[in-house]
Amino acid sequence: MIYFIVRRFASAVLVLFAISVSVFLIFFATPGVDPAARIAGRSASAQVLAHVAREFGLNRPLPIRYWLMMEHLFIKQDLTSYVNIGVRVVPQITQAAPITLSLVIGAAVIWMIVGVLGGVVAAANQGKFIDPFIMFIGIAAVSVPAYWLGEVMNLLTQSKFHSSIFAWVPPPGYVSFTTSPSEWFLHLLFPWLTLAALYAGIYARVLRAELVNALNEDYVRTARAKGLSERRILFRHALRCSLISIVSLFGLDFGALIGGAALLTEVVFGLPGVGMLTYTSLQNLDLPVIMGCVMYGAFFVVLANAVVDVLYAYLDPRVRLA
Amino acid sequence: MRDLTVSFATRQGALRAVDGLSFDVGQKEIVGIVGESGSGKSVAIYSMLGLVREKNATITGSVLFEGREILGLSDKELQPIRGGSIGMIFQDPMTALTPVYTVGWQLVEQIRQHLHLPKAAARQRAIELLGQVGIPDPKSRVDRYPHEFSGGMRQRVVIAMALSCNPRLLIADEPTTALDVTTQAQILDLMLKLQDTYDSSIVIITHDMGVIAEMAHRVVVMYAGRPVEIARELDLVRHPRHPYTWGLLDAVPRLDAKHDRLRTIRGNAVSPLNLPPGCAFAPRCDYVMDQCAQRPPLQGDADHVDACWLSDAQRVTIRQRVEQPS
């Protein structure tokens, strides 16, 4: 098991390296315009361009340029924006990260509960009304663009019914947990629900399919022949085996969301997380910030994948040997 | 078991997988059910314990276990019977165990379900059982996962599980089919030995006459969901009466073989969807007569019945011809 963990994290470092190289290539080696002009943003002076070219070694060979970029990002952490001159990128990201974490963790709790519940109830009631009903809601949830759902939520809570049933909903924005836990909760409630809807739909659908497969397996027949209760067969045997694939899905999604996939929800609800940071820098074409956000996001995705694989090995003893 | 019929509603019409199967199993008796793949042997046994889960299956007839009707009982009512008084061994040991739990966990789960022992005692019993079924070093193997066992060893685990609650009846569905020949012999020996220790009756399902000869006291031969011959093992092997049984027996390689080539039954098993109106075996039978268009009843003396229109005299002449080829 220890060997497995070490090996898994070693390969994560390799993937991270590969990703950093591809980020580097996308930003610095895509044919087209001068990368200095890209980094410096629109309407930069010749002086700034020259400064950028020197700082990132744009006239030096590619490997050295790669090294310089990594140095600015991770070692010196002095990458600065050229749109808001002098603002450092890394502290901006570390400030925004807790907000993204609050959003994603809360949503994850909701979607895991709702998704697993929906999948189990649908699979346990195959052929009855409730099964296609849950699956229909699942499809609807999967087909809704998350940012648009957020707008609908805003419209309902901030405009139409703001003076009546949703009077308790605070305006979009963020209040940190340390300032006021209850405000933190209220501000995040609808963003959580919005973000969770899509994933709850996916998880309910995937889990139902997995459970239906599992319930047809030989080991379920054995469990039944052992005289176990239907409930125990469903939860301890079928669900336990189906959870393996749900956990691996969860890791990928969770990593991707922390890494920036939650940006649409953040934008719609005005939450100043990493996604919002990416969005605003997109609006001003502030490349150093975008680059920083992408690297940060990739780091979380790769980390989450590694953690999931370790968890996977814990859940499925067959993987440990491989 | 009386007049068990299992039919499935399919798109091509009603499918009678099992049609009028009746037999008794006495105390400590071993009954073999033999027939080709798809002859309805497994379905018959599964439906007995409510293990046929398809919604479009209709099961009729009657199954008495220790004087109590168990057909049609709810899952809840069947729970103490399944795994408690009736143990089951399945065909494919590779997939019969839940992959994510240790074998010990799975044994303890069943023991505690039926015997209400404390955890430590149940674990002790699990280790004991694993030792009894011939698993070396049961103390450490008890904490291993199924994928760490070979096929034969897994089947031993399944047997240990089936026996764990001292069942009155053990049902074995092709317990050796998925195993290699030497392992097969070991598993059969083991089952015989354990049957002796545990005083249980056994119903063993197989397509292998060799297994029947080794194990069974009494034999039910099935074809296309219908019983075609029921007899004591010795009678059946020495004096088979139904042409299908002849075919099965002739298809077993023998040490004193008089023929160079193994005889086979011509043709393939019929699809239960389009059974001929009379005797189901008629299309493949070498001795088919006009009468075969009607379904023959099971008849004969109390210990040996079969379903065929051939007269005793005809059978004697046919068998003599076969036994002494020119």
Add this chain to the structure above:
Amino acid sequence: MAAFGLLVVVVTACLLAPVYAHHIAHENPFTSNLNGTIRLGNKTVNVLQANTQGLGLGVTPIGPTWHFSTYFLGADSQGRDVFARLLYGGRTSLFIGFISAVICCVIASVLGLASGYFGGAVDWLISRIFDIVWAFPIYLLAISLSVVLLTSGLNIAFIHIQAGSLVLPILIIAAVFVPYVGRPIRGLVMSLKEREFIQAAIGAGASDFHILRKEILPNVMPSIIVFFPLMVAFNMLTESALSFLSIGVQPPAASWGTIINDGLDLLYTRPWVAMAPGIMIVITAGALNVLGDGFRDAFDPKAKLRGSI
């Protein structure tokens, strides 16, 4: 079946937009109409009305008239007819979703077939590419590519794609999803290769190209067909998200995503601008998902496609 019918209605309505759009909208959906007026009943109404509340500054576009003849769903902040833009935007969205799904499936099939069939170094290289793209968060990859390409366009050798072209979002979306289709295909080909009929073809001395085309491709096809409607739905949703972030379809062209973006500022005054395209997306993506489920049940009950949009 109902889902399929709904899909047909949406698709034809959008595809035929140029034919009848001038009947329902008298203005060009792509040019602004800041000073226009329309006749409603007997009154003449400004398309952009001066605000009456607050300080009375700024303008609010006209709301839904619910008359098919003009501004059925109202106007956006540029005074353009939202309903006409909705139809034209649907064309763009469906087009991007469909074409990028085709490109994605073709690239993924070629890579998946090559990787699974030839194995060895080819497989190693392609699998690593899949791994990296897979580990990259979809949106971040799409954002990185979009930012770089949309500012400058793409100039490789003699290929020049203009910065505002629809081709860019199509290529970006297609590229991002390749591993999601390519990986399962690779696995499928690897298991097919072990099967007797492929081994027989190899033994009979058939060329690799012949085996891939005649023996393997027909067996992989059902899975691709199952993926396809789901891919179109995914790609449409991705396109709308990128357009919403203003790095997808570039103005003045419209897609459902860009219209929702336009409607963001009008959300509380003229909600229909943002609501209508969203509803269209939900209907279309929902129908595609149901269709995909139907295909899966019909062709390939064991197929699994991980979805994450």
